[in-house]
Amino acid sequence: xxxxxxxxxxxxxxxxxxxxxxxxxxxxxxxxxxxxxxxxxxxxxxxxxxxxxxxxxxxxxxxxxxxxxxxxxxxxxxxxxxxxxxxxxxxxxxxxxxxxxxxxxxxxxxxxxxxxxxxxxxxxxxxxxxxxxxxxxxxxxxxxxxxxxxxxxxxxxxxxxxxxxxxxxxxxxxxxxxxxxxxxxxxxxxxxxxxxxxxxxxxxxxxxxxxxxxxxxxxxxxxxxxxxxxxxxxxxxxxxxxxxxxxxxxxxxxxxxxxxxxxxxxxxxxxxxxxxxxxxxxxxxxxxxxxxxxxxxxxxxxxxxxxxxxxxxxxxxxxxxxxxxxxxxxxxxxxxxxxxxxxxxxxxxxxxxxxxxxxxxxxxxxxxxxxxxxxxxxxxxxxxxxxxxxxxxxxxxxxxxxxxxxxxxxxxxxxxxxxxxxx
Amino acid sequence: xxxxxxxxxxxxxxxxxxxxxxxxxxxxxxxxxxxxxxxxxxxxxxxxxxxxxxxxxxxxxxxxxxxxxxxxxxxxxxxxxxxxxxxxxxxxxxxxxxxxxxxxxxxxxxxxxxxxxxxxxxxxxxxxxxxxxxxxxxxxxxxxxxxxxxxxxxxxxxxxxxxxxxx
Numbered sequence: 083x084x085x086x087x088x089x090x091x092x093x094x095x096x097x098x099x100x101x102x103x104x105x106x107x108x109x110x111x112x113x114x115x116x117x118x119x120x121x122x123x124x125x126x127x128x129x130x131x132x133x134x135x136x137x138x139x140x141x142x143x144x145x146x147x148x149x150x151x152x153x154x155x156x157x158x159x160x161x162x163x164x165x166x167x168x169x170x171x172x173x174x175x176x177x178x179x180x181x182x183x184x185x186x187x188x189x190x191x192x193x194x195x196x197x198x199x200x201x202x203x204x205x206x207x208x209x210x211x212x213x214x215x216x217x218x219x220x221x222x223x224x225x226x227x228x229x230x231x232x233x234x235x236x237x238x239x240x241x242x243x244x245x246x247x248x249x250x251x252x253x254x255x256x257x258x259x260x261x262x263x264x265x266x267x268x269x270x271x272x273x274x275x276x277x278x279x280x281x282x283x284x285x286x287x288x289x290x291x292x293x294x295x296x297x298x299x300x301x302x303x304x305x306x307x308x309x310x311x312x313x314x315x316x317x318x319x320x321x322x323x324x325x326x327x328x329x330x331x332x333x334x335x336x337x338x339x340x341x342x343x344x345x346x347x348x349x350x351x352x353x354x355x356x357x358x359x360x361x362x363x364x365x366x367x368x369x370x371x372x373x374x375x376x377x378x379x380x381x382x383x384x385x386x387x388x389x390x391x392x393x394x395x396x397x398x399x400x401x402x403x404x405x406x407x408x409x410x411x412x413x414x415x416x417x418x419x420x421x422x423x424x425x426x427x428x429x430x431x432x433x434x435x436x437x438x439x440x441x442x443x444x445x446x447x448x449x450x451x452x453x454x455x456x457x458x459x460x461x462x463x464x465x466x467x468x469x470x471x472x473x474x475x476x477x478x479x480x481x482x483x484x485x486x487x488x489x490x491x492x493x494x495x496x497x498x499x500x501x502x503x504x505x
Numbered sequence: 506x507x508x509x510x511x512x513x514x515x516x517x518x519x520x521x522x523x524x525x526x527x528x529x530x531x532x533x534x535x536x537x538x539x540x541x542x543x544x545x546x547x548x549x550x551x552x553x554x555x556x557x558x559x560x561x562x563x564x565x566x567x568x569x570x571x572x573x574x575x576x577x578x579x580x581x582x583x584x585x586x587x588x589x590x591x592x593x594x595x596x597x598x599x600x601x602x603x604x605x606x607x608x609x610x611x612x613x614x615x616x617x618x619x620x621x622x623x624x625x626x627x628x629x630x631x632x633x634x635x636x637x638x639x640x641x642x643x644x645x646x647x648x649x650x651x652x653x654x655x656x657x658x659x660x661x662x663x664x665x666x667x668x669x670x671x672x
Contacts, residue, residue, distance in 0.1 A: 190561065286562035286569025290664040314590035361589055368578030416663065421569045436568045437575070445557070445572045445668040447586045453666045454593045 102126050103467070105505045110496035111478045116467035118295035118460065123503075124412035130502055131391050132158030132409070135257040137264050139393035139406050140164045140174055140243075140250040142420060144282045145191065150208065153191040155418070156408045157252065157392070161185050162241065163197065164250060167208035172245055174252040175210035175238040197238070210238035247277040249404070265389070266333040272340050272387055275378060276397045281425035285436055288419040288443035294456035295463075296391070296407050296415040297495075302452050303388045304339040304495060306330060306486030307475050311357060312455060315447045318361045319372055320346040321399065322384060325353040328486040336480055336494030337390035343486065345374060345383040345399065371437055374399045390495065400431070401438040413460060417453075419443055526607050526616055526643065529650045534600045537671065542587055545671065546580040549652045550644060553577055556655070557672050559662045560637070571659075571668060583671060591669070597625045598634065598670045613644040613653055620657065622672060624665070635672055636661040 102123040103116045117123060132138070138157045141164045145153050152165035154177055161177035179186050179199040186199035196213065197206040205214035212233040220226025241252040244261040251261055262270050292299065302308070310317055310324035317323050328343040350362040366372065374383065377400065387395040394405040402423065408416040421439055423432050442449045463469075473496070476488025480497055483490055499505075529548075536544045549555065557572040574580045603619035617640055624634035637659030644653045657672045 284567060286565075286567035287559060287662075288569070288571055288664075289559070289662050290666055292666055312592060314592075315586060318590060359590075364585065364589060366578075366585070367581040368576045370575070371579070371582070432568060436570065436573060439569055440573055440579075443571055444664040444666065447591065450667045450669060451592045457666055458594065 099125060102503075102505060105500060107470075109478060110480075110493040110500065111472070111474045112470040113473055113492075113496055114468065114470050115463040117499075118297065118463045119412050119467055121412055123505075124409070126503055128158050128409075130504075131499075133160075133254040134502065135253070135255040135259070136391060137244070137251040137253050137258060137261050137389070138391075139389065139404060140252050141172075142282055142284060142404065142422060143172065143245055143248045143250055144284055144422070144425070145420075146172065148193065150193050150195060151191075152187070152194060154187055154189065155406070156416075157241075157254070158409065160254075162252070163187050163238075164252075165194075165197075165208050171209075172243055172250055173209050174241040174243050174250070175206075176241075178238070179204055180212060180236040180238060206238055210240050212236045212238075247274060247279050248282040249277060265338065266335075268331065269333050269338050269340070269387070269389075272331065272385065273389075273395070275385060276395070276402065282422050283425045283427070285421040285423050285432065285439075288421070290417050290419075290444035290453060291410070291414060292417055292453050292456050293414045294460035295412055296409040297499075298456045298459055299394070299405075299407055299415065299417065299452075300388050300390065300495060301492050302456065303341065303386050303394045304330075304491035305489060306341045306343070307489060308455075309341070310353075310486065312451050313448045314357075314359050314361060315441070317354070317357060318348060318364050319366075320348050321372075321441075323353065324356075324486055325351065326486075327381075327484075329482065329484050330486065330488055330491050331482045332480065332491050332494040335498045336491075336496075337498040339388045339491035339494065341384065341386040341486070341491075342382050343384040344381050371440055373434060373437075375431070375434065388491075388495075390498070396442070398441070399438055400435050401442055402435065403439075403442060413464075522609070522614070523605075523607055525650060526605065526614060529643065530602060530605065530616075530618075534602060538599055540598075540670070542584045542670075545584060546577045547651075549577050549580055549655070550646050551577045553580070553652060554654045554656075555580060555652075555671075557635075557657045557659065557668070560658050560660050561662060563656075563658045571664075572671065580671075587670065593667060593669050595627055596669065599623045599625075600672070602639075613642045614650070616641045616643060620672060632665055633661060634665055634668060635659050637672075639672070 100122055103120055141153055146166045149166050152163050154163050162174050163177045164174050167173040177185050177187050181204050184199050184201050203216045207213050218227045244251045246261050265273055309322045322343055326343050326346045332339045354360040383399055385397040392407055396403040404420045406418040423435050441447045473489045473492050476490050480490055480494040533548050555574040556570045558570045562569050601621040606617045608615045620637055620639050622635040623631050625631040637657055640656045641652055642654040643650045
C-alpha cells in the first residue's frame with residue numbers, strides 16, 4: 083500500500099505499509115493467533131524471512147543431472163528456475179523476464195540450450211545473462227534500443243546458490259552466512275547423517291495445498307507431543323510413541339529442529355492407556371509396510387529435521403523425503419514432497435521405500451492426519467486473532483530434551499521469529 | 506499382446522462381456538460412493554496391483570505413488586486405516602466415470618476410462634479432488650470379474666489438501 087504522494091514507480095517498502103500487529107507478551111509460551119492470519123505480518127515474513135538471510139530449499143541435484151536440465155520452483159512467492167548451467171555449476175535465477183516481467187518458463191522441468199521469453203524473444207544463457215534482444219538496433223535504421231542500452235545490466239536476477247551433498251539451496255540475501263554455518267555444527271551432523279555425500283535418485287513427487295499458515299507445518303514437525311497421539315497408526319504399530327527413547331534437538335538460534343526417536347513394538351502399557359483411540363489389537367492384513375531395515379548408524383529409526391523456513395527433511399524408517407514449503411498467503415501453502423532413494427539402492431530397497439511411502443503424502447496413513455489437522459487449526463484461529471495458543475508442554479524453557487513430551491522446539495522457533503521480525 | 510476390440514457390432518459374446526464389465530464398474534463405484542469400504546477389496550484379486558499415481562511420476566517412469574497396494578491385504582489395510590486410525594474431517598466423495606473403452610487380451614480384459622472425483626466438505630462448495638484416467642485389467646476370478654490391476658493416473662497433481670478415500 084503506497085501512500086498517495088509516493089511515486090508510482092518506486093518499490094513499496096516496509097515503511098510505506100501499515101505495521102503488523104504487536105506481540106505484547108514476553109517469551110513464546112503463548113503465541114497469538116494473528117501470527118497465522120494477519121496479512122501485514124505475512125508481508126513482513128516474506129521480506130525478512132523468505133527473502134532475508136536464510137537458505138531456501140530448491141531441488142535435489144539428481145533432478146538436473148545434465149547441463150541444460152532445469153526445473154522450476156517457487157521460493158517464498160517468487161518463481162525461479164533451477165538449472166545446471168555447467169558441469170559443476172547450478173544456477174538459480176528468477177523466472178521473470180527482465181523486459182516485461184513475464185514468468186516465461188511454464189514447464190515443471192525439461193532440458194534447454196538457453197532461456198527464452200516467448201513475448202519478445204529475449205534470450206538468456208543458462209546463467210541468466212541476457213544474450214539476445216531482437217531488433218535491438220532497430221529495423222532499417224528505425225527504432226531499436228537506445229544507444230546506452232547495456233545487456234549486461236538486464237540479465238535475470240541470480241540468487242546465491244550452494245549445493246550441499248546432493249541438495250540445492252539458494253538465498254536472495256547477501257547477508258546469509260555459508261550453509262554449514264547457517265545450520266550450525268550440531269545440525270550439520272544431523273544433516274550429514276542422511277545426506278552423507280552419497281548420490282541420490284528421485285523416486286517421485288507428491289504435491290498438496292494445505293489451507294493453513296506455513297508456520298503450522300514447521301511447528302507440526304517440531305512437535306513430538308502430537309505424533310504419539312494424533313497419529314494412531316504410528317502409535318499402534320510402534321513407529322513413534324511417547325514411551326520410546328527419543329530426543330528433540332534445536333540449534334542455538336532456535337530456528338532449526340529435529341525429532342529423533344526409535345521404533346518399538348506393538349504393545350499395550352501405561353502410556354497407551356492415555357490414548358483414547360489406541361488400537362491395541364489391530365492387525366495388518368499385509369504387514370509388508372512395516373518391513374523396516376536399519377540403515378543408518380545408531381539405533382535411531384526416525385530423524386525429522388526442520389530447516390527454517392522452507393523445508394522438512396524426513397527420515398522415518400526407510401522413507402526419505404524432502405518436503406518443501408511454498409507459502410501462498412497467510413492462510414495457506416503448497417507442500418511439495420520429493421521422495422528419494424540412494425542411487426546405489428537395490429531394487430528391493432527402492433520398493434521398500436515406495437511401499438513405506440503409503441504412510442506419507444496427501445493420502446498417507448499418517449501425513450493425511452497432519453494436513454487435516456492444520457486446516458482445522460486455521461479454521462479455529464481465523465475468527466479469534468487476539469486469542470493465544472498455549473505452548474507450555476515441557477515448561478517454558480528452550481533447550482534440547484531427551485523425551486518427546488515437549489513443545490520446546492516450537493518455543494525456540496518463535497523466539498527466533500520474534501527477533502527476525504522485530505515483533 | 507493380441508487384442509480383440511470389443512466394439513464390433515453383432516458379436517453377442519462381446520456385447521455380453523461389455524455388459525458384465527459395465528455392471529462391474531456400476532457396482533464398484535456404487536460401493537465407494539456409498540462408503541461401503543469393507544466391500545472394496547473384494548473387487549480385486551488376492552494378488553492385485555493398485556496404484557493412484559500423479560501424472561508427472563507416471564510419465565517420467567517414477568515408481569512413487571500417492572496410494573499403492575500390492576495385494577488385497579494392503580487394500581484391506583487401507584480400509585482399516587480409514588475406519589480405525591486416520592483422522593479426517595467428514596466429507597462426501599462422488600465419482601463420475603467416463604465412457605469405457607474395453608479390449609480383450611490374453612491376460613484379461615483391459616478397461617480404460619476417465620474419472621472425475623468430486624469432494625464436498627461440510628459447509629463448503631464441492632471441489633474436484635481428482636481428475637484422471639484409469640487403466641484397469643480385469644480377470645475372471647471365482648465366478649466373477651475382479652481387478653488384477655488398477656492404475657489411476659491423475660492430472661490434478663496439486664491435491665486439495667488430502668486424498669482420503671480411494672479412487
